Amino acid sequence: MWTTPACEVAASSDPLGETLHLLRLTGTLYCRAELTAPWGVAVPALPGCMTLQVVTAGRCWLEADGVEPRLVGPGSLTLIPHGIPHRFRSDPQASTEALFSIPVQRLSERYEIMRYGGGGELTQVTYAVLRLDHVAAQRMVAQLPTVLHLDRFDDETGWLHSTLRFVASEAQTLRPGGETMLTRLADVLVIQTIRAWLDAAPEARQGWLAALRDPQIGQALTALHRTPERDWRVTDLAREAGMSRSAFAARFTALVGEPVMRYVAAWRLQLAHDHLGRSDEPLPVVARRFGYQSEAAFCRAFKRAYGVPPGRLRREPVPDRRRADRG
8 A cells, every 4th residue: 555654744633643544554365256146255264454345246245243144235345354254145045165265367466356156146346355564553443343334325425436436447347557456446445434434433432542532642642653762751741742640641541441651561562563573673673663772671571462582473484364375
């Protein structure tokens, strides 16, 4: 996804908007599915990923554990933020086949076409599996519900309808650059769907998201998120918020659900954990990058939090979670 590095973000009075800016998505799989009834596709658990399904023609049933089955029609999208198993079917009685067992036409490393089913009524679905690349985004997504669904009838501003028209056009014609267009459009749809939920859902005004919306606590969180390497103290963050130390500490705990310095420590270690999976920097450099004065202190804190020393992530590479090999 096209993004500006966080260090280039200007000072903002919108901490929640700045966190959305950090919603960097890495596409691991984009699929155009042409499905003819009867058909059923079972998507396995995809830890650390979210899935986006856009129905561009026809209709299908969506099922996920703990969620009422939903008939999904053309011009609608479904976002499943937590990578839980789910199923799509032409009708509730149709049998399902495991996603990664269905043959596909692979057009590139990440883009493919699936043609599957019994030859009846056609449903077309554009499907994307995406992974988040920043701790702030991961924390935001953790508060999302199991399933988010939007369709053109709920779209008062027209953004969904117009974007879905682009998706349908690009998926249908496969013009030069079509794969790039689809990946960018999928990113836009995910962010817009989350924005719509943030604007409308009562749950979006609770916990960490409520803290980001708070005019004072939000400013302190933004300062911490921008510069985790600073030697932060409660008094420093209270100053960022324009509050007394005691009032800030009490309000922070009430909104975020944990004391200030516990949050600071956990935030730094989450950033470090993600960074170690992508970087070859020496551990002393990583320790300083995330606010630790010594490698030893960093290693002790990391092992307490994750049960293994940070060097283990280097000796045992993080597995590729994008998808199973289709052979």
